[in-house]
Amino acid sequence: xxKVICLIRKDLILIQRYLWLILIYAFVFSGFIQSNDxxxxxxxxPGLLLILAIGSDMRLPQQQFLVSLPVKRNYLVFSKYASSFxxxxxxxxxxxxxxxxxxxxxxGVLKVNAPLVLGTFVSMMVFMSIYLPLYYWLGIKGAQYxxxxxxxxxxxxxxxxxxxxxxxxxxxxxxxxxAHAWAAGILTASATALVVFISYMxxxxxxxxxxx
Amino acid sequence: MNAVEVNGLSxxxxxxxxxxxxxxxxxxxITGLIGPNGAGKSTIIKxxxxxxxxxxxxxxxxxxxxxxxxxxxxxxxxxxSDENIFYEYMSLEQMKRIIAPFYTKWDEDLYLKYMDxxxxxxxxxxxxxxKGMKTKYSIALALSHHPSLLIMDEPTAGLDPxxxxxxxxxxxxxxxxxxxxxxxxxxxxxxLDRVADxxxxxxxxxxxxxxxxxxxxxxxxxxxxxxxxLDGDIRKEMIGLRETEVGFEGLxxxxxxAKTLFGEKVIYQAPTLEDIMYFTAKGGKQxx
Numbered sequence: 001x002x003k004v005i006c007l008i009r010k011d012l013i014l015i016q017r018y019l020w021l022i023l024i025y026a027f028v029f030s031g032f033i034q035s036n037d038x039x040x041x042x043x044x045x046p047g048l049l050l051i052l053a054i055g056s057d058m059r060l061p062q063q064q065f066l067v068s069l070p071v072k073r074n075y076l077v078f079s080k081y082a083s084s085f086x087x088x089x090x091x092x093x094x095x096x097x098x099x100x101x102x103x104x105x106x107x108g109v110l111k112v113n114a115p116l117v118l119g120t121f122v123s124m125m126v127f128m129s130i131y132l133p134l135y136y137w138l139g140i141k142g143a144q145y146x147x148x149x150x151x152x153x154x155x156x157x158x159x160x161x162x163x164x165x166x167x168x169x170x171x172x173x174x175x176x177x178x179a180h181a182w183a184a185g186i187l188t189a190s191a192t193a194l195v196v197f198i199s200y201m202x203x204x205x206x207x208x209x210x211x212x
Numbered sequence: 213m214n215a216v217e218v219n220g221l222s223x224x225x226x227x228x229x230x231x232x233x234x235x236x237x238x239x240x241x242i243t244g245l246i247g248p249n250g251a252g253k254s255t256i257i258k259x260x261x262x263x264x265x266x267x268x269x270x271x272x273x274x275x276x277x278x279x280x281x282x283x284x285x286x287x288x289x290x291x292x293s294d295e296n297i298f299y300e301y302m303s304l305e306q307m308k309r310i311i312a313p314f315y316t317k318w319d320e321d322l323y324l325k326y327m328d329x330x331x332x333x334x335x336x337x338x339x340x341x342x343k344g345m346k347t348k349y350s351i352a353l354a355l356s357h358h359p360s361l362l363i364m365d366e367p368t369a370g371l372d373p374x375x376x377x378x379x380x381x382x383x384x385x386x387x388x389x390x391x392x393x394x395x396x397x398x399x400x401x402x403x404l405d406r407v408a409d410x411x412x413x414x415x416x417x418x419x420x421x422x423x424x425x426x427x428x429x430x431x432x433x434x435x436x437x438x439x440x441x442l443d444g445d446i447r448k449e450m451i452g453l454r455e456t457e458v459g460f461e462g463l464x465x466x467x468x469x470a471k472t473l474f475g476e477k478v479i480y481q482a483p484t485l486e487d488i489m490y491f492t493a494k495g496g497k498q499x500x
Contacts, residue, residue: 003283006313013310017301056299065297067263069314072283208281212263 003071007079008086014056015049015087022049022094030098032105044151046091046124050131051147053087054080058140064212077204080132081196088124092117125192127153129199136206213275215239215361215393216260221269223255228417230255233269235412235422237361237395242387244404244425245397246485247414248493253397254294256414257365260395261291274361287316290354294366296346300339304332304349315357326352343370351382362386362394368403380407401485411485415493425485432488433467436460437478449473452491463491 026045027033057066057080066076096117103111127150134146177184216237223230230252237243245253258264260271262280271278276285298307304327312318327334330348338346347367354362362383368376384407386392398404404411404425412422421428435450438459447453449469450462463483464470471480483491 003314009313010310013306014299061293061295061297062299064258064263064293065299067280068261068286068291068293068297069311070283070286070289071314073262073281075283209265211265212258 003075004079004082007066007071007076008083011053011056011079011083011087015053018052022052026094026098030102032098032102045095046088046120047127047151049087049091050084050124050128051150053083054132054135055143055147058135058143060140060212067212073207074204077136077200077207081128081200081203084128084132085125088121088128092120092124095120122188122192126195129195133199133202133206136203136210213239215274216278216395217272218256218260219270221256221259221271222267223252223259223264224267228252230414230417233414233417233419235419237393237412238410239274239393240387240390241409242383242394242396242407243410243412244401244408244485245395245412245414246399246401246404246489247420248399248489250416251414251493252417253399253414254365257363257395257397260363261286261289287357288360290357290359290362292347292350292354292362292364292367294369296338298338298346298349301337303335303337304341305334307338307349308334308353311353312356317358319356319358322358323352323356326355344372344375347371347379348375351379355386360391360393362392362396364394364396366398367396368398368400376403383407399489401489404485413489413492415489420492428488429482429485431465431467432483433464433470434481434483434487435462435464435470435474435478436481437474441474441477446473450491452494454491454494463487 022045025048029045057063067073096112100110100112103109131146131150135143138146214236218236219234221230221233228250233252233256245256247253255264259266259269260273260278262278262282265280273285274288276282278285299310302310308323312320312323326332326348330345330352332341332345332349332352336345338349341349351367368379371379380403383394383396387394396404396408408425410423411425411428413420423431432451436459439455442453442455442460449464449466451465453460453462
């Protein structure tokens, strides 16, 4: 089995202990109890999943364990990004499924709020790109504070982005985006990929020199 | 051929410096890495395992470059840490399921044999295991992928005497395979008196010696005599000295020279590794 796959598999095994927490959270903040398209669901669940997945390896002994395996350090960093991406997609997928189910129950129609899903995906990719280098840099002690700060940023940021999207200036920009959907899509995807790549290089540079 | 070659290893932390350490770990033998707490044993082992990034120096393991950015050489290493590095909340079986796919030579039957031999319950969580059980589990995992090099960082610390003996017997059995090598760090030198072939001694980040154990024990000598024999030149000859009201006890690193100096006026005694470590670490001017 390729080593990166083994590492991702390891992250999937580690997250299993949080499965009930994630499902309860997804239900409580879904349209069954909150309003549909709740920012507490879309905004927090993928981020929560990401933090839980990454946090499993945060302690020094676990980092020592990972480095003791027959795997290069750059694979360890790469796999963390790959796992984070998978958890992020899974988190958004859970939100989407919950919303589709509640819409079907409440209105009998199947609708997907594409801008919200895409917006959440892009903002979570940026969040991941900021979080991972800080995680490698600060280690467990700093990361305890980092998690709190990041969760606040997700909540506040989500609200700020929502109000920004609702503003008049932004509506003109969104009209331009709608008119040039492909160009906007490619631009956003390229910018996101660039941010993730830079983030990966920074994380790798930090972890290469780290004593465990 | 050497299983491990450490060349010019240097590493600085705040308040600690390891300087230009070089030594081989001969293939097919048990090498003990000894030194007092804080001497640098764990740093050396972690550098070999790629956990610590050296400031200078190179390390090769079984002919392959080792270090922080390498990985494949660890296929041949069975590593036993001095503390639990596994996920505490997992069961022994779950942890094994994570580790096994990383090793190309993983042997499930052998793993089950060791689990049975050590009477380890697969379903038990790691956090609920005793120190001895955790060490046994580490050994089971480390040996189950047929490593040709076993690296152990203080494996006997905190273990009861019965299991310590069993562990040493296990190591003796493992080393029977001609190609297998053990590097074993400890401050409990009595373990090495029993099983080690070579000894590498580090103190305060410096290499004191790295040699065949029997030759080391033949080279050093303990001298016991009256205080009147001690003068400046004699003190200089001693690696370590312990003075009492009535006499002194010291360690010399040159048996022949010591006998020339003292003749029949003192009592000579063969040192243990612990004696060598004690006197070297403490140095001169120890008063009891």
